[in-house]
Amino acid sequence: MKKQFLTALGLVSALTAMSSQAANQDPAYASASREAAARYAEDKKLCGEEPNASARMQCLRDAKTVYNNAVAAAKQASASRAPVPQNGKQPVCADCGRVAQVTVSEREGEGSAIGVIAGGVAGALLGNQVGGGTGRDLATIAGAAGGAMAGHKIEQKVKTSKVWNVVVQYDNGNRRTFVFDHDPGLHNGDQVVNQGNSIVRR
Structure with missing residues (x-):
């Protein structure tokens, strides 16, 4: 016992x-x-x-x-x-998703006053070489205007840069595109999660 x-x-x-x-x-x-x-x-x-x-x-x-x-x-x-997920499923992570598409494109740079002024001066000098009297004055003005426009466009082209557009398909069904000014190293199918205003691999 x-x-x-x-x-x-x-x-x-x-x-x-x-x-x-x-x-x-x-x-x-x-x-x-x-x-x-x-x-x-x-x-x-x-x-x-x-x-x-x-x-x-x-x-x-x-x-x-x-x-x-x-x-x-x-x-x-x-x-x-204990909290029970709806329909017996795990709760969906609103910040989680997969990379659906990665594309590389060119983003045109923004022209500044420097390009306009430099182009205008160069155009005015070239216009000043044409004709004489009133004709020369008109050519100078036209050259300055054309040069300013050309200088602006040239500066935009010079400042053109590559951008990486990453489309994310979230687990909750939403889609969002993130733009990077450098290669993020992400590929289609990579699992990612939001981090601030960007995304990182998870």
């Missing part, structure tokens, strides 16, 4: 350890499990005071049933508090 009593005590210790592990998952479940374990420990002491072995064993069995029921109720309550 003493051996059976010690076995029951070992079972109590194991159940208490299990409740402690579960405590890390849900604070309310942890509290309920600790209360059940404390109550079971008190019942165990009372069972030890029973006058005969048969009564002690029956007392321990009853105490164990009460403990198991308390832990089961706490577990059920914990499960009801």
